[in-house]
Amino acid sequence: MRPQFHIFTLGCLFCLFSPFFSLKAQNQTSLSSLNQEKKKEEIDAIIKEFAGINKFNGTAFVHYQNKNIFEKSYGWQDAEKKTSNQNKSVYQIASLTKSFTALVIVKLNEEGKLSFKDPVSKFIPDYPRGNEITIEHLLTHTSGIYEILRNKEFFSLLLTGKSITKDQELSFFKNEPLDFEPGTQFSYTNSGYIILGLIIEKITGLSYENAVRKIILDPLKMSHTGFNYLALKSPYKTVPYSYISKTKQERTDVWNSTLTGPAGQIYSTVEDLYNYYLGLRDYKIISKEAFKKATTPFLSGYGYGWFIDDLYGKKLINHGGNIEGSTSYFAMLPDDDLCIILLNNITSKKLEKAGNTILAALLNQPYTLPQPKKEVILSPDVLKKYVGDYQLSDDSIIHILDENGQLFIQNNKNPKIRMHAEKEDVFFLQNDDSEISFIFKDGEKGVIMIKKGLSSKTAEKL
Numbered sequence: 001m002r003p004q005f006h007i008f009t010l011g012c013l014f015c016l017f018s019p020f021f022s023l024k025a026q027n028q029t030s031l032s033s034l035n036q037e038k039k040k041e042e043i044d045a046i047i048k049e050f051a052g053i054n055k056f057n058g059t060a061f062v063h064y065q066n067k068n069i070f071e072k073s074y075g076w077q078d079a080e081k082k083t084s085n086q087n088k089s090v091y092q093i094a095s096l097t098k099s100f101t102a103l104v105i106v107k108l109n110e111e112g113k114l115s116f117k118d119p120v121s122k123f124i125p126d127y128p129r130g131n132e133i134t135i136e137h138l139l140t141h142t143s144g145i146y147e148i149l150r151n152k153e154f155f156s157l158l159l160t161g162k163s164i165t166k167d168q169e170l171s172f173f174k175n176e177p178l179d180f181e182p183g184t185q186f187s188y189t190n191s192g193y194i195i196l197g198l199i200i201e202k203i204t205g206l207s208y209e210n211a212v213r214k215i216i217l218d219p220l221k222m223s224h225t226g227f228n229y230l231a232l233k234s235p236y237k238t239v240p241y242s243y244i245s246k247t248k249q250e251r252t253d254v255w256n257s258t259l260t261g262p263a264g265q266i267y268s269t270v271e272d273l274y275n276y277y278l279g280l281r282d283y284k285i286i287s288k289e290a291f292k293k294a295t296t297p298f299l300s301g302y303g304y305g306w307f308i309d310d311l312y313g314k315k316l317i318n319h320g321g322n323i324e325g326s327t328s329y330f331a332m333l334p335d336d337d338l339c340i341i342l343l344n345n346i347t348s349k350k351l352e353k354a355g356n357t358i359l360a361a362l363l364n365q366p367y368t369l370p371q372p373k374k375e376v377i378l379s380p381d382v383l384k385k386y387v388g389d390y391q392l393s394d395d396s397i398i399h400i401l402d403e404n405g406q407l408f409i410q411n412n413k414n415p416k417i418r419m420h421a422e423k424e425d426v427f428f429l430q431n432d433d434s435e436i437s438f439i440f441k442d443g444e445k446g447v448i449m450i451k452k453g454l455s456s457k458t459a460e461k462l
């Protein structure tokens with residue numbers, strides 16, 4: 001809220017003639033401050049619970065009702081150098097980048113430079129079925145276009161510093177058949193946003209990066225936000241980890257940001273993203289009407305670069321991002337002037353849960369805190385059926401061993417590690433984020449599935 005001068009003056013005159021009002025106002029102020037302090041303590045306690053199970057390592061920022069009520073950092077910016085995360089730490093925001101790409105597209109629409117109904121073929125004439133796929137389909141993940149991360153060659157390039165041309169990048173998905181007819185289903189895909197980046201470049205005559213700088217970053221004074229994380233030189237640059245605990249740190253490679261591009265290449269800080277929130281809330285980049293359209297669900301609760309959820313009877317506008325070694329969460333309730341920003345330099349599948357728990361606390365809603373995984377005891381007969389050798393697609397072998405009623409996993413000739421049962425067919429490892437599942441169906445070979453971070457491997461029993 002912005003105070004109006006004449007209301008302030010009338011209020012002061014009333015105070016002069018009413019001791020009761022003055023005392024009541026003072027009490028309300030102190031109660032409000034007390035409540036704010038309690039909320040800060042509650043948010044801190046929530047984050048510490050997630051950090052305690054090794055699912056939060058980064059910076060948290062909360063703005064609520066015209067005040068920045070919380071800003072704090074946790075864990076390591078660089079574990080090897082013993083450098084702690086700071087409020088100025090710089091993180092990769094991964095797929096939160098999509099909201100920036102979509103915002104540029106919406107701005108270009110407002111300027112009359114494109115229509116959401118324009119077909120892809122208007123900008124890329126030889127794109128297969130490009131006359132049927134519209135910009136709106138790309139924005140809303142309803143195009144049916146093949147997901148580029150399913151291409152193994154492209155995925156392997158992410159772990160290199162190699163640059164490729166735009167045409168080469170398109171070739172990884174362009175000629176694959178559509179997964180469904182455009183506009184009929186929702187399927188989250190990075191490929192559509194790569195195409196949107198090309199469209200932005202064709203219309204503006206600028207590189208994608210310079211277009212985002214001109215339209216969003218410079219007007220909102222987001223001076224610590226950029227694109228090429230590999231090339232970034234900053235004392236606040238975070239080291240990415242696939243897993244981090246008090247006794248174990250698994251560093252991971254930075255993904256090649258020139259390849260993730262308009263789908264996931266941006267890096268930022270919580271304070272820059274707070275400026276982003278203010279720009280959206282106050283309609284500094286696009287109009288109120290355009291923002292409303294962008295945050296109206298199309299299919300499966302997704303608008304133009306945003307997920308829109310109904311939570312506690314409120315319209316929660318949000319987006320996250322998750323690549324190896326970096327996770328982001330950005331959520332806002334503009335009508336309530338509430339914004340939650342969480343940035344981590346670990347691979348975490350719990351960051352959205354952490355954000356939603358903080359939201360529940362702020363809105364005085366019930367919530368549950370995360371608990372460490374607990375081992376359950378399985379019968380010898382259940383354990384016995386899992387024992388054996390399983391072959392991965394690269395011909396390496398996973399051995400499941402039974403030693404005195406305890407299961408161990410061994411990859412080829414690597415050291416064996418004890419498995420702990422979480423459920424009958426799901427196991428975990430101590431001080432590790434791996435999840436091991438067994439799938440046994442009548443008449444079919446048994447299968448083991450190993451999930452670690454964002455990767456997943458499946459092997460058949462021999």
